[in-house]
Amino acid sequence: MISFGARRMHPAIVPMIERSAYIGGCDAVAVGKSAELIGAAPVGTMPHALILVMGDTLTDTRAFHEIIDKTVKRVSLIDTFHDEKFETLNVAEAMGKDLYAVRLDTPGSRRGDFLKILQEVRWELDLRGFKDLKLFVSGGLNEEEILRLNPVVDAYGIGTFISNAPVVDFAMDIVEIEGKPLAKRGKWSGAKRVVFCPHCRARKILPLKDKQDLCTCGKAYIDLLNALLSSGKAVQTLPDPRPIREFVLGQLASL
Amino acid sequence: MISFGARRMHPAIVPMIERSAYIGGCDAVAVGKSAELIGAAPVGTMPHALILVMGDTLTDTRAFHEIIDKTVKRVSLIDTFHDEKFETLNVAEAMGKDLYAVRLDTPGSRRGDFLKILQEVRWELDLRGFKDLKLFVSGGLNEEEILRLNPVVDAYGIGTFISNAPVVDFAMDIVEIEGKPLAKRGKWSGAKRVVFCPHCRARKILPLKDKQDLCTCGKAYIDLLNALLSSGKAVQTLPDPRPIREFVLGQLASL
Amino acid sequence: MISFGARRMHPAIVPMIERSAYIGGCDAVAVGKSAELIGAAPVGTMPHALILVMGDTLTDTRAFHEIIDKTVKRVSLIDTFHDEKFETLNVAEAMGKDLYAVRLDTPGSRRGDFLKILQEVRWELDLRGFKDLKLFVSGGLNEEEILRLNPVVDAYGIGTFISNAPVVDFAMDIVEIEGKPLAKRGKWSGAKRVVFCPHCRARKILPLKDKQDLCTCGKAYIDLLNALLSSGKAVQTLPDPRPIREFVLGQLASL
């Protein structure tokens, strides 16, 4: 899965959004600046603009193949002018083993049942021996559609659906004054610890003075609240996105 | 609107079904035998099979134009191989004023928003001056979809949706014996008249002996129950489908 | 279960509809012509008309018993004039062991809770020792109602609900020309085999040239597409309805 949603948010925060997309599970990002922040190469395919200017998908795919560095996998974008089935067969037969994948970005007005289009394309490719050619899809897909398309799709470019999120409605409140618990109505008073057990993944809120160190499963808690800034200075080095992403995916696995 | 549903019912009753479609409001029917029953020429367009065999929509449209009698309007079926937009423009530019309409039978798996496809095709045609070229559509359309497409569509071919109907749950019962009203529980006893006022369109059920002749609106009733067969012989000539259809459409107009 | 829906469809296709009802699971059919097609005797009960003409259910049931061949089971139709409970008791007490069943065709306007009526009738019969008298019911019943009535009903006459079916929306398309796969957008190209495994009941669509003979369960496939007509002549003898019906019921059992 590649993060494709950068152009839909304010440019000032795009690198942060794509870094979050990577941490949340995307395999790569499409914007150069964002990829740099992550420490990886940006990923994408040829755009529709190139095909419109070249005038024809096959001409364009051949030109791309001739000029672009051989380390880049050849992915032909095949929905610009013609029906997906015939254009895919046309390009696959002309390019043969040089073609790694076709990308379908089928416009919404033509996408009656995207799964059926993809199954038909897969059938026609297999019938002609192109069993290794991959299918890459994009275009306003969300998490329900991805689950449905998974049996036939090899890769996704996801934009709108992961470029924003519901606002988290948090608040900052005083809960203790000179060591004495005090909070407005509706807030629990007293300084607190938030502890996490890396073994059984339990989380618990405790009074700060509660020095309890062991989870009910017998293993030691980790404190989740740690100072990152002190007197305006960073007091910890932030981990790279990669280990954070691994921690997130580990949590998903345990759901 | 053309009736296109013949192939989906048992051949023995197809002419009756298409006669009913005509009476119920269709402008024409597609099967020769049915058209004969109605007393009109059958109506249709070139099939996908022709284009598949000719190998190309434009080649096919040109051949059709060369050979078919000039009284038949030229309607090119443009969804076989390519996207509707480009194929329409391709045929329209090649055929010019000789082309009367294009037919879109867009398959379900490509029909994300059929109205948007049709608006886009209309825009592209108008932008290039083909303001008179008609749009004919078909393919599993029902009465809600037709209302939505009406602003941009000129003609329809409708099949599945009008080739069957819910069973009418009627019964045949004895309601009078030797002139004496008698009926089982749940049935109204006594021979009856069903009368209709052609002026205010009221209908009423009366005892057979009730000789009331005038509607509450002051005009005379017509009796709706009339013998068509007597001792196994026809005692009336059936009207042609055309006047029946006009009566039906007149009723629709008064709803 | 007896098929009772013949009068609600066009006479030209009634025998075909009742043959299908029989194949689909009915135990018998009511129309003589249809029964002949199946190779079995038609089945039914006395009609309401007989009771209306005789003037009384008991008089009628006695006359039926006196005249009709002894091989026909005596089933009294008991909802014509009176309430089901009292009429059933009246006929049961007068006919004794000669009566095989009563039929309730309770009209819709009196059928508040048909199950409660049937339970009350069953109670009153059992209370008086008529534990062997069967209950036969009819009148606009569908599959949900039958499941609810099953604990107390012995036989059904089903009409409207099985005399029609939703239209199957199929199409006939060219998928190969001179041995080369070719199909319009939305159709899978190439001639195909449809295979079926009688062991694990799997079905699969394969390219015609794929000679795969074994199912993944290890048993041999059967080809489901076989020519019945060739050059306008029958090349196979059709099986009788009975073995087809057994095949269908076998499939139901494996659901």
Place this chain on the structure above:
Amino acid sequence: MISFGARRMHPAIVPMIERSAYIGGCDAVAVGKSAELIGAAPVGTMPHALILVMGDTLTDTRAFHEIIDKTVKRVSLIDTFHDEKFETLNVAEAMGKDLYAVRLDTPGSRRGDFLKILQEVRWELDLRGFKDLKLFVSGGLNEEEILRLNPVVDAYGIGTFISNAPVVDFAMDIVEIEGKPLAKRGKWSGAKRVVFCPHCRARKILPLKDKQDLCTCGKAYIDLLNALLSSGKAVQTLPDPRPIREFVLGQLASL
């Protein structure tokens, strides 16, 4: 409409419930003690028990007619043994002008569509000239069903539906102490007036000290809170149920 619900509530409060039913719009009540409280004669019809003991509806209706005081209208209860249609015709033909109405208390298990049963009975009566015979119905009817039956029914006996009501969730609270407004959180403090304008029917809550006497429509308010008891003694004579009922019906009319 007659109140028939007495037996479904605790006997200790039945007269109060029937008095409320009368005030709320019933034309009469069925229990002697309740009718006395209202100052009117109780109203009802013969019971099923009488017909069961006499053995037959017609015998029973004739006996009733022979013995009961001539001031009581003859209403025959016709659903005990037979179908409503035939029993009604049977009694109507035998009693002629002496019969005022028939009562249908059709049991739930036979009441598929009560309106259709009633329309069929009305048709059969009219067909035979009994246009003046009234239809009285009873048996678990609610306000939606009554609206549906109104076009054909002359009178109703209503029980369960008006013998109980949702609990009104009120509370008694201190709102003023020694003349000073004081109330718990969630209650408005201070003694209050509730005023009503008999002209425009507006209601308003005012502080007790607010001496405002005129409604915004210009007419004088009436105070709705008046002492009925003082030091344990009644200080007002309660109005009879009749004027209260008229006030209620007047309010209904202005909805």
Place this chain on the structure above:
Amino acid sequence: MISFGARRMHPAIVPMIERSAYIGGCDAVAVGKSAELIGAAPVGTMPHALILVMGDTLTDTRAFHEIIDKTVKRVSLIDTFHDEKFETLNVAEAMGKDLYAVRLDTPGSRRGDFLKILQEVRWELDLRGFKDLKLFVSGGLNEEEILRLNPVVDAYGIGTFISNAPVVDFAMDIVEIEGKPLAKRGKWSGAKRVVFCPHCRARKILPLKDKQDLCTCGKAYIDLLNALLSSGKAVQTLPDPRPIREFVLGQLASL
């Protein structure tokens, strides 16, 4: 759970309603007369009126503690003037071990999420060492809300929700005359036994003459229909409410 709904029904039947509440599972009732009928002491807490008159929850709680018999547990009603959190802490810190519980009767307009208020109060109490102080809640609670609050609440006062019930729509009918089964349409005829198996808890309706004594599980039936009155005199002593309640709760346990 304490029954608090007495004031919402007619005084004449309050003791019966509260006796039923006790039998149905309440642990105690609030009205003196009702408690007498049950044979137990009435249960309640101080009212809002007392706090309003004393002017302050703590003053009031201290006065209550000073004067009321020591056998009565001290429960302070803490929602009159102030927020639940601060008032609870105020009273708990002043009363210490003398306080048994606090009662929250939070008014509807302040009860956004009652569970969150209760969790917050519990947290603040525990943070300060009042782990034994109980939470008693009241105010329009129903069975769904109780299930949600159970993890944090110790006791409930329930009123409106158990002070009324849907009307049970029963009827009294003649089913046998001079030993012969006879009932109107819709009623099962014949005198009946209703038997119950205390072992497997099955219930069954049998004809009175059916002397069957053993349940299908092999144990003996008990007859559920027994005369309580004969010729106007009691012929059995009624059991106390306590054993009836135990029987009811036993049934609940076996659901």
Place this chain on the structure above:
Amino acid sequence: MISFGARRMHPAIVPMIERSAYIGGCDAVAVGKSAELIGAAPVGTMPHALILVMGDTLTDTRAFHEIIDKTVKRVSLIDTFHDEKFETLNVAEAMGKDLYAVRLDTPGSRRGDFLKILQEVRWELDLRGFKDLKLFVSGGLNEEEILRLNPVVDAYGIGTFISNAPVVDFAMDIVEIEGKPLAKRGKWSGAKRVVFCPHCRARKILPLKDKQDLCTCGKAYIDLLNALLSSGKAVQTLPDPRPIREFVLGQLASL
């Protein structure tokens, strides 16, 4: 209405979000930097932190009144420790005419029916003569709740609900190459004008070459697409937020 949502978005785009909130209809914003961008003074009230530190709402309100510049209106935040009703009366009676408004930020767990709380507070204030004291509310309110509260509320602070918006799913596409219309399937080809009629507020999309200048209402169109940047340089001066806001509110008025 004051924009209160700044803290819930990334700090880098907060001034842009608050500028948009102002343009969209807010009367003021709470963050200093944002207010500067708009060209107006920031607006807010005392925070809960101040009351928690001072220990008491009235002490805090008096201190605020003593120290803060007289041009700032006195708004007391009254939901920190106590119930809204009593705290409001307490502050209103102590401050008298010096108090301009009270602010209720009632926490969610106490907000059963916010409208009822506000009506109760308004009643108690009016009963004691504080008819001019304003009610200012905040805390997770959305557009439906505001419509409901409007009859009793004078001002709002709105945060979460206006600090984010659904992603607008736009795309950038080539629609013309060297003056020739060309667009991928699903996009309308050709350069376009978007015109707007300031008189009848119609909007229309036209081919760029369509020089039509008059709306169907007879007035002149305005072109909505204008260059703001050319070769990287601003070619227009942007209007201040105020005239943009007025244009937006004008449009709202014409809905």
